[in-house]
Amino acid sequence: MDKDPLTDAPDPDAAHEAIRSMDVRGAAHIGRTAAASLGRLARDAGVADDALRARLEAAGRHLIAARPTAVSLRNAVNLTLDGLREEGASDLRGAVVDRAVRYIDSSEAARDKIAAHGARAVPDGGAVLTHCHSSLAVAVLVKAHEEGKRFRVFTDETRPWWQGHITSTQLAEAGIDVTLIVDSAAHFIMDAEDVGLVLTGADTVTADGSLYNKVGTHAVALGAHSLKIPFMTACETHKFSPYSLQGEHPEVEERDPEEVLAGRTLKGVKVRNPVFDRTPPTLVQRYITEEGPVAPQEVEHTIQRRFGNMEGWL
Ligand code: RUB
Numbered sequence: 001m002d003k004d005p006l007t008d009a010p011d012p013d014a015a016h017e018a019i020r021s022m023d024v025r026g027a028a029h030i031g032r033t034a035a036a037s038l039g040r041l042a043r044d045a046g047v048a049d050d051a052l053r054a055r056l057e058a059a060g061r062h063l064i065a066a067r068p069t070a071v072s073l074r075n076a077v078n079l080t081l082d083g084l085r086e087e088g089a090s091d092l093r094g095a096v097v098d099r100a101v102r103y104i105d106s107s108e109a110a111r112d113k114i115a116a117h118g119a120r121a122v123p124d125g126g127a128v129l130t131h132c133h134s135s136l137a138v139a140v141l142v143k144a145h146e147e148g149k150r151f152r153v154f155t156d157e158t159r160p161w162w163q164g165h166i167t168s169t170q171l172a173e174a175g176i177d178v179t180l181i182v183d184s185a186a187h188f189i190m191d192a193e194d195v196g197l198v199l200t201g202a203d204t205v206t207a208d209g210s211l212y213n214k215v216g217t218h219a220v221a222l223g224a225h226s227l228k229i230p231f232m233t234a235c236e237t238h239k240f241s242p243y244s245l246q247g248e249h250p251e252v253e254e255r256d257p258e259e260v261l262a263g264r265t266l267k268g269v270k271v272r273n274p275v276f277d278r279t280p281p282t283l284v285q286r287y288i289t290e291e292g293p294v295a296p297q298e299v300e301h302t303i304q305r306r307f308g309n310m311e312g313w314l
Pocket of ligand 1: 023029070132200202234
């Protein structure tokens with residue numbers, strides 16, 4: 001029997017803190033953690049419906065505030081809290097729990113489908129370049145390797161949080177030939193090695209086809225474009241932003257400069273730490289989603305089809 005996905009879920013305050021402090025990171029994981037924490041609250045809070053509704057909405061708002069850029073967080077909250085708005089739901093609690101479990105299950109199922117679709121785009125021979133750590137990009141590469149494709153992977157280290165180390169370790173554990181590089185070596189490596197694909201994850205994809213992902217993604221995409229290397233992004237449609245249909249673009253998170261300084265003091269020096277950037281649609285060849293590859297110009301239509309009534313959404 002599959003494990004109940006809510007059993008080990010943190011409560012929403014603990015989930016907020018884990019997401020804010022990056023104990024839980026990566027957009028897909030963040031979304032599932034938020035959904036699970038709301039499901040757990042709905043299941044365990046022994047209060048009447050009105051009080052439950054107020055507590056869940058407050059918890060949802062608090063969760064969304066934990067990190068501003070990954071839209072999967074806001075989508076996870078809203079899709080879970082849709083249980084509160086379910087027409088004729090006699091059991092509000094059950095409806096929210098059901099939505100939370102559905103979100104988690106669909107996100108996990110999406111990962112497997114994306115791996116299968118994405119593996120087809122991975123070259124047999126040559127190399128792939130990755131940026132940061134995306135669980136979905138890793139799933140694609142592991143699947144391609146399991147299917148017998150042989151390729152090398154160059155992984156951008158991604159300061160200041162070193163997420164490239166996670167990617168490198170996970171790929172090495174899967175038996176893939178992996179080489180870690182500093183981010184500023186990306187263009188050199190793309191040019192010097194036989195890189196046939198650049199593969200990243202996504203935090204948010206907006207209706208105009210723009211990609212918001214870990215800072216440095218834009219520079220990598222520009223490099224890939226100049227060398228005519230396909231640039232693709234593995235992402236579940238939970239990363240697509242329905243809010244962007246009204247022109248809303250995500251806020252780019254700027255974190256504590258101390259993360260960059262890492263304990264050093266540089267007298268008279270200002271430090272900035274923006275952690276995401278926007279890559280324009282012209283630089284993205286395909287979004288590899290659970291529905292298959294989606295071109296940037298098809299994102300708007302996919303959002304319209306994928307997200308229904310947003311009444312009452314936070
Ligand atoms: C992680 C990051 C990842 C996306 C996609 O940033 O930018 O590329 O979140 O990850 P951070 P996934 O480490 O700051 O959260 O494919 O796992 O959803």
